[in-house]
Amino acid sequence: xxxxxxxxxxxxLQNMELEKPGSGFTVQVMNKIFAENSALEQIKSEKILxxxxxxxxxxxxxxxxxxxxxxxxxxxxxxxxxxLLPEAGQGLSEGYESFFSKLxxxxxxxxxxxxxxxVLIFIDKIISSNSKVFA
Amino acid sequence: MEQKDDIYYIEKVKAGQTxxxxxxVERYQDIVFSIAMKVLKNREDAEEMAQESFIKAxxxxxxxxxxxxxxxxxxRITYNNCISEVRKRKxxxxxxxxxQIADEAEEMNLDGIxxxxxAQAIKAAMDKLPEDEYTLILLYYFEEQSIEEISKVTKLxxxxxxxxxxxxxxxxxxxxxxxxxxxxxxxx
Numbered sequence: 001x002x003x004x005x006x007x008x009x010x011x012x013l014q015n016m017e018l019e020k021p022g023s024g025f026t027v028q029v030m031n032k033i034f035a036e037n038s039a040l041e042q043i044k045s046e047k048i049l050x051x052x053x054x055x056x057x058x059x060x061x062x063x064x065x066x067x068x069x070x071x072x073x074x075x076x077x078x079x080x081x082x083x084l085l086p087e088a089g090q091g092l093s094e095g096y097e098s099f100f101s102k103l104x105x106x107x108x109x110x111x112x113x114x115x116x117x118x119v120l121i122f123i124d125k126i127i128s129s130n131s132k133v134f135a
Numbered sequence: 136m137e138q139k140d141d142i143y144y145i146e147k148v149k150a151g152q153t154x155x156x157x158x159x160v161e162r163y164q165d166i167v168f169s170i171a172m173k174v175l176k177n178r179e180d181a182e183e184m185a186q187e188s189f190i191k192a193x194x195x196x197x198x199x200x201x202x203x204x205x206x207x208x209x210x211r212i213t214y215n216n217c218i219s220e221v222r223k224r225k226x227x228x229x230x231x232x233x234x235q236i237a238d239e240a241e242e243m244n245l246d247g248i249x250x251x252x253x254a255q256a257i258k259a260a261m262d263k264l265p266e267d268e269y270t271l272i273l274l275y276y277f278e279e280q281s282i283e284e285i286s287k288v289t290k291l292x293x294x295x296x297x298x299x300x301x302x303x304x305x306x307x308x309x310x311x312x313x314x315x316x317x318x319x320x321x322x323x
Contacts, residue, residue: 009304013276016257018165019172021182026160027190033153036190 055120060114067111141205149198160189163206166212166278173262173269174217186219188213207284214270214288260310268303275300 022028139158147155171181192212212303241290261269267289274280274288286296 006304009307010276010279012253012257013261015254016277017254018277019169020165021168021185025168025182025186026157027166029160030157032155032186032190033193036194037153046239053242079137081300085295 050125053125056114056118060111060118063114064111113117136148138146140177142201145196145199145201145205148316149194156189156193159192159205159209163209164189167209169273170210170213170270171217174221178191180220184216185213188216191216204280204284206278207280207287209277209282210274211288211290256311256314260307263310264303264307268299268306271296271300271303272307 141159141162144155144158148159164185168181168185171184171188172178175181175184188209192209197214199205261272264272270289271285274285275282280288282293282296282300285291285300286293289296291299
């Protein structure tokens with residue numbers, strides 16, 4: 001094949017009509033791009049740690065604090081109550097003791113489960129939000 | 136409006152002015168759609184694939200360093216997308232020798248094709264080429280891409296691209312010859 005024929009073929013082909021997509025092609029592409037952009041912005045602006053996470057965390061901290069206060073300062077509280085209401089104080093003290101002896105290590109187990117669940121939810125949130133951003 | 140360089144629009148898009156991407160879509164939509172149409176053989180699928188290719192290009196625009204031509208990069212995305220889709224659908228990607236290459240193909244005189252029929256004849260002949268050869272001819276002659284650029288699009292080695300392009304060209308001449316003979320018969 002000589003060079004001249006090659007040039008002619010090039011000229012021929014450059015006059016060839018290409019297939020054309022529908023009239024609204026560019027608009028459709030741009031609309032899809034804008035939709036993807038806004039979805040991406042939404043994902044980026046979405047807080048990784050939602051309201052639910054903070055509520056669970058606060059409840060959990062409150063529960064731990066309550067357990068700590070009750071178990072450490074229970075005797076002091078008993079004595080103060082005892083001074084004010086001797087009979088009622090004794091009753092309360094017995095009630096506390098019996099309540100916590102029945103509970104045993106249950107509060108700690110619940111706390112452990114709550115921590116575990118919170119951490120897993122947190123990890124899942126981070127992974128899913130990152131995968132949406134990179135998708 | 137004055138036609139600007141691809142890089143101008145790309146920089147604008149990279150700077151956050153997404154609207155400028157529409158100029159790129161306008162500029163390349165026909166060729167991207169033609170490649171998709173040739174491979175998928177269906178207007179709706181081809182349109183969807185072409186759209187997907189542009190969206191993919193937009194999303195990966197930050198990875199475009201400008202060392203190669205933007206068109207080469209875009210065609211590579213389109214070509215890969217189309218081939219993946221063909222594989223996904225288990226369709227046949229024609230790259231086989233369905234057309235026998237005739238010896239006289241090399242001696243064909245293109246001027247022998249009547250001027251009023253040229254565009255039509257070329258299009259008909261191109262339609263008969265297998266997908267990979269159609270892409271090679273389109274990129275080399277229509278888009279004036281170099282062998283190096285085409286090898287980047289098709290992921291073929293440069294020497295393989297040259298060989299395939301040579302064969303595709305001969306095949307195109309054979310098809311044109313046959314078309315012209317048929318036309319001659321119908322006239323007679």
